[in-house]
Amino acid sequence: MLIIPIKDGENIDRALKRYKRKFDRTGVVRQLRSRQQFTKPSVERRAEIQKAAYIQGLRDAEEN
Numbered sequence: 001m002l003i004i005p006i007k008d009g010e011n012i013d014r015a016l017k018r019y020k021r022k023f024d025r026t027g028v029v030r031q032l033r034s035r036q037q038f039t040k041p042s043v044e045r046r047a048e049i050q051k052a053a054y055i056q057g058l059r060d061a062e063e064n
Helices: 010-027 028-037 041-063
Strands: none
Touching: 010 028
């Protein structure tokens, strides 16, 4: 359970924004979506390798 302490005189919109940011960082929605369907470990590994290659390509392009 997330607890967001609200300071005296703090705007409710600001507190709500802090709550949303903290909720996004927990990864609950991502975890729920990943659990909706089963993916084989080999498919997960292949996607992980493709993501790593993509990020490495971006870093290489940034260096040049």
